[in-house]
Amino acid sequence: xxxxxxxxxxxxxxxxxxxxxxxxxxxxxxxxxxxxxxxxxxxxxxxxxxxxxxxxxxxxxxxxxxxxxxxxxxxxxxxxxxxxxxxxxxxxxxxxxxxxxxxxxxxxxxxxxxxxxxxxxxxxxxxxxxxxxxxxxxxxxxxxxxxxxxxxxxxxxxxxxxxxxxxxxxxxxxxxxxxxxxxxxxxxxxxxxxxxxxxxxxxxxxxxxxxxxxxxxxxxxxxxxxxxxxxxxxxxxxxxxxxxxxxxxxxxxxxxxxxxxxxxxxxxxxxxxxxxxxx
Amino acid sequence: xxxxxxxxxxxxxxxxxxxxxxxxxxxxxxxxxxxxxxxxxxxxxxxxxxxxxxxxxxxxxxxxxxxxxxxxxxxxxxxxxxxxxxxxxxxxxxxxxxxxxxxxxxxxxxxxxxxxxxxxxxxxxxxxxxxxxxxxxxxxxxxxxxxxxxxxxxxxxxxxxxxxxxxxxxxxxxxxxxxxxxxxxxxxxxxxxxxxxxxxxxxxxxxxxxxxxxxxxxxxxxxxxxxxxxxxxxxxxxxxxxxxxxxxxxxxxxxxxxxxxxxxxxxxxxxxxxxxxxxxxxxxxxxxxxxxxxxxxxxxxxxxxxxxx
Numbered sequence: 118x119x120x121x122x123x124x125x126x127x128x129x130x131x132x133x134x135x136x137x138x139x140x141x142x143x144x145x146x147x148x149x150x151x152x153x154x155x156x157x158x159x160x161x162x163x164x165x166x167x168x169x170x171x172x173x174x175x176x177x178x179x180x181x182x183x184x185x186x187x188x189x190x191x192x193x194x195x196x197x198x199x200x201x202x203x204x205x206x207x208x209x210x211x212x213x214x215x216x217x218x219x220x221x222x223x224x225x226x227x228x229x230x231x232x233x234x235x236x237x238x239x240x241x242x243x244x245x246x247x248x249x250x251x252x253x254x255x256x257x258x259x260x261x262x263x264x265x266x267x268x269x270x271x272x273x274x275x276x277x278x279x280x281x282x283x284x285x286x287x288x289x290x291x292x293x294x295x296x297x298x299x300x301x302x303x304x305x306x307x308x309x310x311x312x313x314x315x316x317x318x319x320x321x322x323x324x325x326x327x328x329x330x331x332x333x334x335x336x337x338x339x340x341x342x343x344x345x346x347x348x349x350x351x352x353x354x355x356x357x358x359x360x361x362x363x364x365x366x367x368x369x370x371x372x373x374x375x376x377x378x379x380x381x382x383x384x385x386x387x388x389x390x391x392x393x394x395x396x
Numbered sequence: 397x398x399x400x401x402x403x404x405x406x407x408x409x410x411x412x413x414x415x416x417x418x419x420x421x422x423x424x425x426x427x428x429x430x431x432x433x434x435x436x437x438x439x440x441x442x443x444x445x446x447x448x449x450x451x452x453x454x455x456x457x458x459x460x461x462x463x464x465x466x467x468x469x470x471x472x473x474x475x476x477x478x479x480x481x482x483x484x485x486x487x488x489x490x491x492x493x494x495x496x497x498x499x500x501x502x503x504x505x506x507x508x509x510x511x512x513x514x515x516x517x518x519x520x521x522x523x524x525x526x527x528x529x530x531x532x533x534x535x536x537x538x539x540x541x542x543x544x545x546x547x548x549x550x551x552x553x554x555x556x557x558x559x560x561x562x563x564x565x566x567x568x569x570x571x572x573x574x575x576x577x578x579x580x581x582x583x584x585x586x587x588x589x590x591x592x593x594x595x596x597x598x599x600x601x602x603x604x605x606x607x608x609x610x611x612x613x614x615x616x617x618x619x620x621x622x623x624x625x626x627x628x629x630x631x632x633x634x635x636x637x638x639x640x641x642x643x644x645x646x647x648x649x650x651x652x653x654x655x656x657x658x659x660x661x662x663x664x665x666x667x668x669x670x671x672x673x674x675x676x677x678x679x680x681x682x683x684x685x686x687x688x689x690x691x692x693x694x695x696x697x698x699x700x701x702x703x704x705x
Binding site: 124125126127128130131132133134135137138141142145149214218219221222223224226227228229230231232233234390391392 | 449
């Protein structure tokens with residue numbers, strides 16, 4: 118007679134078809150992070166600039182004295198640029214441990230012994246980070262656009278700047294995909310989320326510092342592709358149809374971002390495995 | 397009782413780690429029920445299980461699990477098997493019931509069903525009272541149980557258990573073995589137990605596959621493997637050079653293994669039995685102090701199989 122027989126039963130219910138496990142991973146990851154007060158606090162703080170801009174839009178629409186505050190495409194670009202600081206903190210907080218913690222707990226062999234592919238695992242983790250990053254960049258920017266329509270009481274600004282919604286969407290997604298894949302790749306390189314956070318900060322600030330030194334010597338901003346942050350700035354300015362701030366060609370900035378995403382995918386392909394073989 | 401037909405078939409499977417062959421031209425059939433995968437460390441047991449799960453791609457050969465080709469349907473196979481890894485493994489930041497339910501959802505169970513089965517399975521493995529504790533606070537024995545629970549939650553047809561009693565205290569070990577035995581013999585789950593602990597395999601399994609250096613050294617029902625093709629004796633002798641005497645025994649075709657005491661276990665093939673032993677001792681002028689017929693154990697099968705290689 119078994120000691121712990123509490124009535125193990127065979128399962129006769131339904132099973133979802135393969136290919137949906139990434140959503141399970143994403144939902145669990147989002148739930149876990151939402152459960153942390155510090156993280157929710159960070160998300161709330163990241164929306165403060167939104168409220169400031171909303172007040173600006175309200176004032177410009179309703180107070181003749183504040184007409185000089187009227188929004189334009191540049192304002193939305195500036196808003197997204199301001200959000201980059203929150204993007205950085207959310208990326209470090211939410212992303213550093215996504216794979217590193219699984220590696221520390223040997224969770225990869227649990228995941229990959231289930232009916233899901235490595236790509237599904239990566240996509241699920243990517244979805245967790247992208248959800249929160251879009252929550253601090255794309256979503257407030259789009260809501261700001263809606264707020265402008267509501268406060269002004271007309272679609273005039275929206276129709277005059279029809280490119281704004283696609284620009285916000287395309288730039289936010291390029292930014293979020295680049296940042297998320299880079300962080301996920303770094304997270305797969307270590308078992309320590311702290312180390313990954315430091316590594317990510319190093320990647321951002323060190324590349325900026327290197328370019329700063331090169332620029333100080335050459336006074337040539339065509340080498341701004343060295344910094345991923347400046348690449349994204351250049352791509353953003355081009356998408357928002359604003360004057361470019363560096364002399365590097367826009368396709369080079371796009372290529373640098375694409376190279377970062379490609380390199381990150383390569384790292385993930387090599388590092389996310391159920392078994393590590395040390396030959 | 398679980399499916400008596402073949403659940404796993406390997407045909408000429410070779411897995412290389414660099415220049416080292418972890419599995420070398422392995423061809424074997426695992427029947428349903430409880431099968432032990434025995435072998436010393438580095439024999440290729442864990443590699444075989446990981447290859448069957450599709451986590452390692454063999455350089456050569458074909459594998460079928462539950463009638464499905466591993467190379468062609470790895471996800472279908474993983475949906476119907478459960479895997480309890482050897483090393484500590486959990487999803488960080490979750491309590492036990494969330495972790496097990498999460499594993500159920502990953503295996504395709506709807507959320508509500510996964511949660512319900514997580515509770516049931518945790519009670520079954522003896523973690524009912526601790527199911528709301530964070531897994532990271534668990535003792536080694538509890539971590540073994542939770543690994544079994546996550547492997548069971550989606551109700552697999554085949555369970556791979558890699559060293560299931562590792563690090564457990566005697567009481568916990570007995571309970572784990574009871575669970576494995578119960579699953580295989582009363583719950584209709586086919587089980588493959590990888591272990592280097594002979595008593596564990598002997599207690600839980602009906603059949604055994606003995607691995608050594610990446611090859612199958614012996615395979616079959618435990619009872620038939622234990623059937624003597626000769627006789628086993630416990631032997632203690634008085635001699636100034638024991639190693640020399642053992643070499644004479646081996647030269648005469650007798651298999652000889654030291655035990656924890658000063659008594660050797662000697663396998664004498666054929667019908668000669670004790671007479672052969674006495675003849676060798678007399679010839680070598682060695683005094684026999686103790687000679688007693690013994691019952692063959694799985695350890696004899698194991699040492700004989702591994703020793704022959």
